[in-house]
Amino acid sequence: MIVFILCFILFLVGLFGILTSRNIIKIIIGLSIMEFSVYLFLVLIGYIENGQAPIITKDMINLPVVDPLPQAMVLTAIVIGLATKSMLMAIAIRLYKKFKTFDIRKITSLKG
Amino acid sequence: MITMKGMSPIVKKVSQLISAIIFLYGIYIIVHGHLTPGGGFAGGAVLSGAFIFLVLAFGTDVLNLRREEEEASVIEGLAILIFVLMATIGLFIGIRVFFNNYLPKGQIGELISAGVIPLYNIAVGIEVGAALFTIFLALVIYKEEISK
Amino acid sequence: MELTLSILLVFMIIGAVYALFARDLLSALISCGIVGYGLVICFLLLKAPDLAIVQIVVETVTLIIMVAVILDSTRQDLREKIVHNERGTHFINAKYVFNVLTVVILALFFLFFFNQAIGRLEPFGTHVTRMASAYVGDAAIKTGSANLVTGVLFDFRAYDTLGEATILFTAVVGVLTILRIKGRK
Structure with a gap:
């Protein structure tokens, strides 16, 4: 039970980073921390004590297998997270060229 | 960012030798994706890592980055097209379902088994690798252009 | 098992907190890498080798891309939570207080749903595969x-x-x- 609570604390740390920091890079870091906590939470739910990895081999002992469904979902989620993160980085670097700062309080002009 | 002239000759030589091994390892992970841990996503990321390593070591002046970027994006589009086409073939064979596994299954644990899953793995691996390399090259080209 | 994971998670939380409060953006990125690579070890302990391979490669590529973005830009963080006025007394910025209040309210909101959900989850390690039992059996x-x-x-x-x-x-x-x-x- 305590791992779930620690996972939730990690999620809250990422939320704090997103809402209170003014730097775009810090916001992206907070977003990735939230992503990591959610991945870990999903994999923790599917874990079975004394289970074995979901790979079938010839000399397999008769033990329960860890749930493969959350692992497959998290596998796609990791790559999607990479795609969104690189997209955010591209937007950030473009904003830096125009406004010469990462500070979101100074990026106020609505003109393109 | 990345030094435009590349690093010292020792780094260049070592990266030449090692990137081939990294590339081979990526191909191994992709091809054995249905037997061992790994698969298209992991192997594709390793493949892109090999190319990124070479670009970082050799600098950007020896490469024609524009052409590389265009080729990488074209390869990525072709790979995803092949993935969708292979899935569409399932509509015409067997029980007529999208993403149908229409090839013979074979013996579990053999390299050539599991029907179309290895082919999907190869397509997705090429797609992920080309996508990551394209993103990296786009950043490098952008940095080069604003530094001029 | 649970103890090992808890220790790793505490280290990851420390890394995350340092990443958010670091003055230098480069050290913030590197301590964000602590969280990512700690996740790799957690996946290995949780019997998910596929995820471990993907995460370690993706984390490295992400770190390269992010360092490439910030290396030519400014590396200083801009944090102004304390404002000095002319008489030398300093007070905390009102906007910062407002932000922290928003975080607390949202955290309580999430905590409510977490509290609702945690009662229905099985305890750690005793998962019953309902949906995936067909996958495990016949896949x-x-x-x-x-x-x-x-x-x-x-x-x-x-x-x-x-x-x-x-x-x-x-x-x-x-x-x-x-x-x-x-x-x-």
């Missing part, structure tokens, strides 16, 4: 793939993989469009 015979995760990913739930590939393609097109300075001739 190797139905798909012929020894790796069950690949079997789920490319056969039972291949639509998810198709969506993932589409998102990656869209992200690449978006990055190419955003970062293009001169139009194509």
